[in-house]
Amino acid sequence: MYFMKKFYRQYHWKLTLTIKKSKVGSPFELCVFIDLPNANSLTPKSSPNFAGLVLIFAHGNAALYAKYLSQPDAVVNGSVNLTTCMQRLDINLNLNDLNNLNNSGLKPEQITIVVALSNGTGIDLEDDGLVIANYWVFDEGPGHNHDYVNWTQKYIENIYKARTKSVPGVN
Known part of the structure; x- marks a missing residue:
């Protein structure tokens, strides 16, 4: 039986997303791909370049949708951890210094968001x-103590x- 060796990673890469829930009026998903600039709604999630997704459970029912339309600026937040996909694609996960991101293995232009x-x-x-949608790196620290705070x-x-105009509370 094959067991994948779990590697300790000091740095974790993440994409955070803020979405207006009522904009579409039906359920949809935001899929994130790495190093696949031509990804589209037909690109399979089984692709090694698929990093993850955020599902938006908006109502398709007209009466329920009207409730959300009364709050047009209501947002939901989600995130996609990019670290596993970066590891799968052999993209450098290490940094010499959190304040010097020039040696980051994943450049922002390598991230593609597809909506369906x-x-x-x-x-x-x-x-x-x-x-x-913002791109972040988190430093767990050398102690690997899972103290997320x-x-x-x-x-x-x-x-x-x-x-469009900004949403209150969103930078």
């Missing part, structure tokens, strides 16, 4: 309610920001 309805139909990022986080770059 539950039936697989693709949606343009401008139409799905995505407000902002004391992890150091470092903002790397904005991957996407809607061209």
Whole structure:
């Protein structure tokens, strides 16, 4: 029997997303791919470049949807851990210094966000309610103590920001 050896990783890479829940009016998903710039709604999640997804459970029922329309700025937040996909693609996960991200193995332009309805139909990022997507690295520290509260986080770059007016409480 084959067992995958679990490696300790001091750094964890993450994409955080803020989405207007009522924008689409039906369930949809935001899929994140690494090193696959041509990914689209038909790209399989079995692809080694698939990092993860955020599901939005918006109501398709007109009466329930009306309730969400009364709160057009209501947002939901989600995140995708990029670390496992980076490891699978043999992208450098190590840093010499959290304050010097120049040697980061994953550049922001290597991250692709694809949006699709539950039936697989693709949606343009401008139409799905995505407000902002930010790229972060978290430093667990050399002690590997799983003390998540004391992890150091470092903002790397904005991957996407809607061209519309900002949502209160969202940078």
